[in-house]
Structure formats: structure tokens, C-alpha cells
Amino acid sequence: MTLAYQKLKSFDLQQGVIYIGFLAIFLFFALTLHDDGFLTSRNLTNIVLQTAPATIMAIGLVFALSAGEIDLSFGSVVAVSALSAAVVMQHFPMPVGILAGLGAGLAIGAFNGALVAYGRLPSFLVTLATMGLFAGIARTMTDLRSIPVLNENFTGLFGSGKLLSVPSLVIWTAIAVGIGHIVYRNTRLGAHVLAVGDNARAAQVSGIKVARVRLYVLTLCGGCAGLAGLLYAGRLQAAKYTLGESDLMTVIAAVIVGGTALNGGKGSVIGALLGSLLMGMLNNGLILMGLDVSDQMIVRGLIILLAVAVSLRDTSR
Amino acid sequence: MTGSTPVLSLANIHKAFDGVIAIEDFSLDLYPGEIVALVGDNGAGKSTLIKMISGVYSPTSGTVRLEGDEVSFADASSARSRGIEVVYQDLALADQQPVYMNMFLGRELTKPPFGLLDKERMRQETQALVDELDVRIPSASSTIRDLSGGQRQGIAIARATHWASKLILLDEPTAALGVAETARVEELVARLRARNLAILIISHSLDQVFRLSDRICVLRRGQQIGIRKTVETNKNEIVSMITGVHAPA
Ligand SMILES: Nc1ncnc2c1ncn2[C@@H]1O[C@H](COP(=O)(O)OP(=O)(O)OP(=O)(O)O)[C@@H](O)[C@H]1O
Ligand SMILES: [Mg+2]
Numbered sequence: 001m002t003l004a005y006q007k008l009k010s011f012d013l014q015q016g017v018i019y020i021g022f023l024a025i026f027l028f029f030a031l032t033l034h035d036d037g038f039l040t041s042r043n044l045t046n047i048v049l050q051t052a053p054a055t056i057m058a059i060g061l062v063f064a065l066s067a068g069e070i071d072l073s074f075g076s077v078v079a080v081s082a083l084s085a086a087v088v089m090q091h092f093p094m095p096v097g098i099l100a101g102l103g104a105g106l107a108i109g110a111f112n113g114a115l116v117a118y119g120r121l122p123s124f125l126v127t128l129a130t131m132g133l134f135a136g137i138a139r140t141m142t143d144l145r146s147i148p149v150l151n152e153n154f155t156g157l158f159g160s161g162k163l164l165s166v167p168s169l170v171i172w173t174a175i176a177v178g179i180g181h182i183v184y185r186n187t188r189l190g191a192h193v194l195a196v197g198d199n200a201r202a203a204q205v206s207g208i209k210v211a212r213v214r215l216y217v218l219t220l221c222g223g224c225a226g227l228a229g230l231l232y233a234g235r236l237q238a239a240k241y242t243l244g245e246s247d248l249m250t251v252i253a254a255v256i257v258g259g260t261a262l263n264g265g266k267g268s269v270i271g272a273l274l275g276s277l278l279m280g281m282l283n284n285g286l287i288l289m290g291l292d293v294s295d296q297m298i299v300r301g302l303i304i305l306l307a308v309a310v311s312l313r314d315t316s317r
Numbered sequence: 318m319t320g321s322t323p324v325l326s327l328a329n330i331h332k333a334f335d336g337v338i339a340i341e342d343f344s345l346d347l348y349p350g351e352i353v354a355l356v357g358d359n360g361a362g363k364s365t366l367i368k369m370i371s372g373v374y375s376p377t378s379g380t381v382r383l384e385g386d387e388v389s390f391a392d393a394s395s396a397r398s399r400g401i402e403v404v405y406q407d408l409a410l411a412d413q414q415p416v417y418m419n420m421f422l423g424r425e426l427t428k429p430p431f432g433l434l435d436k437e438r439m440r441q442e443t444q445a446l447v448d449e450l451d452v453r454i455p456s457a458s459s460t461i462r463d464l465s466g467g468q469r470q471g472i473a474i475a476r477a478t479h480w481a482s483k484l485i486l487l488d489e490p491t492a493a494l495g496v497a498e499t500a501r502v503e504e505l506v507a508r509l510r511a512r513n514l515a516i517l518i519i520s521h522s523l524d525q526v527f528r529l530s531d532r533i534c535v536l537r538r539g540q541q542i543g544i545r546k547t548v549e550t551n552k553n554e555i556v557s558m559i560t561g562v563h564a565p566a
Contacts, residue, residue, distance in 0.1 A: 198411035206423030
């Protein structure tokens with residue numbers, strides 16, 4: 001069939017590699033770690049729960065990269081948001097805490113976005129600077145102290161709670177991925193994000209508000225990091241400046257492996273979800289294998305390098 | 318043709334960039350259904366002139382009239398909303414997106430109730446348009462990057478045709494194309510005449526200009542040297558107007 005052949009030809013290796021890689025690594029761990037409990041539903045659920053914050057940040061990053069921008073600051077935003085929510089909830093009811101956490105994320109994102117969109121500064125440098133800036137602010141906010149989050153409604157909503165026996169972190173992940181995917185694929189905003197990342201001048205002359213799109217994607221990254229901060233605070237029942245510290249590499253790797261182009265114009269929210277689960281699976285599998293932390297870091301680094309190399313190989317020619 | 322009102326009427330247009338004169342006292346009327354070629358050497362001011370019509374630059378002085386109304390476009394979007402489309406020298410296409418998304422770039426169709434993209438309708442309308450204009454591409458869902466230069470320029474012209482209600486400006490549409498692809502783009506442009514649009518085309522190829530145009534307008538270093546009816550002139554005359562050197566008889 002010519003149609004089947006066309007389908008096959010249009011199969012995009014850059015975007016498809018995640019499905020193959022995901023399956024391969026899953027099967028590998030399923031076989032080698034069968035006796036160590038990798039395949040138990042408890043362990044698999046755990047992987048999803050642990051990756052929830054990274055998945056949500058990855059969605060924001062898919063939009064930013066697709067628009068030709070990048071956000072390096074989201075790890076620091078996570079800490080600032082979680083701490084803001086925790087501190088505010090010491091004195092105010094939960095909704096105020098949620099607003100504070102999300103608001104901090106959105107505000108930092110909008111700050112990054114405004115500098116990029118209207119200050120015409122490169123997002124790499126802006127968010128590199130704000131990454132350091134807000135990491136510092138997170139440290140001074142509570143003098144390095146950890147702030148407990150005791151509000152049970154909050155820890156239920158963003159952590160250990162369940163709805164119809166589905167863990168709340170799974171629900172948050174599903175909602176974020178679902179909305180993210182639809183906005184990315186099926187709205188004018190999504191189309192404009194791709195157009196700006198693909199050819200900003202073409203977007204400009206076609207009447208797309210390029211600066212506004214840049215502002216939106218970076219604000220979205222901040223908002224996603226804010227939500228990730230709430231999820232961390234809910235699951236760990238505490239907020240600390242170290243939250244999100246180690247997520248930068250994981251999230252960027254998840255997004256790239258998931259088929260999003262580093263230089264814009266192309267990406268996938270579903271791919272980022274799989275990429276994030278893949279990173280979680282690696283983490284989990286390497287721990288179950290009994291590797292110590294330094295070996296885990298080395299192996300994970302190598303596997304990410306391999307995965308990124310494969311997914312970035314120019315397959316168009 | 319001359320009986321109708323001009324679609325576009327430029328009168329005494331001047332343009333200076335920081336005191337450097339790019340266009341001096343340019344006047345031209347464009348009528349529906351005619352193709353006017355704008356020729357001149359590199360730096361003569363052709364692109365600058367097109368950018369003033371399309372709202373990218375505004376003239377330092379002079380008037381632009383669209384169907385008799387004096388207009389002053391703040392940006393390219395406002396010119397577009399008045400039915401003026403431009404095909405740029407360097408293609409303004411998003412390479413990694415499908416043809417149909419490029420066709421509707423910035424003007425994507427949506428469907429109720431959630432205002433989501435109506436990809437199916439955009440695809441169908443694109444397919445109908447490329448079929449009608451005989452732009453031969455594998456399909457409306459093809460990715461731009463996978464198309465040849467001629468096919469891409471065909472898409473850019475089809476897009477302009479789809480959205481232009483009055484005027485299409487083409488800035489060297491075949492500059493990057495081979496012989497066969499150039500011929501196809503020329504056929505396409507010639508067919509636009511039947512749609513009663515006015516067309517202003519910049520070209521460095523005099524053969525092309527003589528094949529396509531109804532009138533030829535010559536610029537030299539920002540000066541308007543003259544306008545000739547294509548059937549009443551010849552290449553020697555145009556060349557000497559462009560260069561300022563009289564050709565030996
Ligand atoms: N934005 C600008 N700022 C300053 N000078 C400009 C600008 N745009 C054009 N010019 C000058 O105006 C003159 C005309 O340029 P223009 O691009 O219109 O030439 P052209 O006829 O299109 O040439 P070509 O055939 O090479 O495309 C040139 O001297 C150019 O340097
Ligand atoms: Mg030019």
C-alpha cells in the first residue's frame with residue numbers, strides 16, 4: 001500500500017526514538033531486575049509519582065524550546081515556589097499558600113520572559129543568571145532551614161492523596177500532560193509557538209506577535225516549575241532550598257530524548273512525558289541494581305548522552 | 318484597463334535612511350489584472366519600495382493610495398488586512414511545519430466549541446488551492462523542508478494568492494530557482510493575472526520580465542528612470558535605462 005509506505009517514510013526517527021528507547025529500557029530492567037521487584041505495581045507507581053514534578057517542568061520546557069528559547073532557571077523556581085507556599089501556609093490558609101507558590105513561579109517566569117521578549121536578551125543568558133539569582137534567594141528566604149508543610153489538605157492535594165484510588169500526583173501529571181498536549185498540538189497558541197521557533201521572521205511577517213509568544217512560553221515554564229514546587233512540598237511534607245536542585249539535567253534530557261528540537265520548531269508533550277518516565281525508570285533501575293550514588297550518576301550521564309545523541313542525529317538527509 | 322481606478326497609486330514617494338536617499342520622487346499607478354515589473358541594479362531601491370507598500374517602512378514623504386483612499390500602514394499586518402500580500406526574496410516559510418500550517422500561518426482556522434485548530438479544513442483548503450494553481454507538491458500535509466525550492470516558492474505564492482484581495486508584491490521570486498522551477502513559478506504568476514489582482518514583481522532577469530509583465534518600471538540609484546509598456550520597448554532600451562549607458566545601436 002502506498003499509504004502505508006508513506007506513513008512508514010514519514011515516521012520521524014527523532015520523535016520515534018523515545019518509544020523504542022522507552023520499551024528497550026523497560027524490557028531490560030524487567031528482565032534483569034525481575035527478582036528485585038522492578039515490575040511490581042508498587043514500584044512502577046512509585047516511578048510515576050517520583051517523576052511527576054519533572055514531567056510537569058518538562059511540559060513547560062517543550063513549549064520554551066519549541067519557541068526557540070530555553071529556561072535554565074526552573075530548578076531554582078521550584079525551591080522558591082515551594083518555600084513561598086510553605087512559609088505562607090504557616091500563617092494563612094491553604095489557598096493563599098497555593099497562590100503564593102504558583103504566583104512566585106509565574107512571576108519569575110514572566111520576569112524571565114519580559115527580559116527575553118522586550119529586553120531582547122537571549123533566554124540562555126537571562127535564565128542562567130536568574131537560575132543563580134533565585135537559587136540564592138531560596139537560600140536566604142529561610143536561612144537554609146527546611147519548612148515543614150503540615151496542612152493535610154495540602155499534602156493530600158499535592159502529595160499522598162488519592163481520588164477514586166488514583167494518586168493525586170498521577171492525576172496532576174495526567175491533567176498537565178493532557179492540557180499541554182492539546183494546547184501544543186491543537187491551538188493557535190501552539191501553532192504560533194512552533195512558528196516562532198521555526199522561523200521567527202516568517203512568524204513576524206505573518207502577523208504573529210513574536211515577543212508575546214516568547215513572554216508566554218517563559219511564563220509557562222515558571223508556572224510549571226511553581227506547580228512542581230507545590231508537588232514536591234506536598235509529597236515531602238516540607239520545603240527546602242535544595243528542592244529542584246538536581247532537576248535541570250533530568251528535565252532537559254527528558255525533553256530532548258522525547259523528540260523536542262533544541263533549536264525550535266518541533267517537539268512533543270507526550271514524548272516529554274515518556275522521556276521523563278524513562279529518566280525515572282533509569283533512576284529506579286540503577287538503585288535496584290545496587291549501584292552507589294556516584295556510579296548511578298556516571299551510568300545515568302552516559303545513558304543520557306547516548307539517548308540524546310541518538311535523538312539529535314540529523315535524520316532528515 | 319486604464320479606464321478603471323488604480324488599485325495602488327504611489328505619488329512622489331521619497332525615502333531616506335538617516336539622510337541617505339534610497340528612493341527619490343517615485344510615482345506609479347497599478348491596475349487590477351496587470352503585472353508590472355520593477356527593475357534596476359543592486360541597491361537601486363526596489364526592495365525598499367516594496368517594503369513601503371507593504372507597511373514594513375513608511376515613506377519619508379509622498380502619498381500611497383489604495384483604491385483611491387490615502388493609506389499609511391503602521392506595520393505589515395495592517396497592509397495585509399487591506400489585501401496586500403508579499404512574497405519575499407528569502408522565503409518566509411516555517412520549514413518544519415506542514416504546508417497547510419504555512420498557508421494559514423498567523424491566520425489559522427479554528428472550530429467551535431473550544432476554538433481548537435481545524436486542521437482538516439486547513440488541509441482541504443490548502444489542497445484545493447494548490448490543485449487549482451497547479452502547484453505540484455506531494456500533499457498539503459508535506460513538511461516544507463522536504464520540498465524543492467520551486468515547490469516552496471509555489472507555496473509562498475499560493476499563500477499570497479489565497480489572502481490577497483488587491484495586490485501581490487513579489488521580490489525576486491525566482492532568484493534561487495533553477496530553469497524548470499523558474500518556468501513553473503512564472504506560469505503560476507501569469508495565471509494570477511486572471512484573478513484580477515495587481516502584481517508588482519521585482520526581477521533581475523530581463524527575459525523573465527519580458528515574458529511576464531505588461532509594463533516595466535526602471536529604477537536607478539533611487540531615481541525613477543521611466544515606465545514602458547512591455548510590448549513597446551526592447552531589452553536594449555531597458556538595459557540602457559538601468560545602467561544609464563546608451564547601448565550602441
Ligand atoms: N534599513 C535600511 N537602512 C539603511 N539603508 C538601507 C536600508 N534598507 C535599504 N537601504 C539602502 O537603500 C538602498 C536600496 O536598497 P534596496 O534593498 O531597496 O535595493 P534593491 O534594489 O532591492 O537591491 P537588490 O537588487 O540588491 O535587492 C541601498 O543603498 C541600501 O543600502
Ligand atoms: Mg532587493
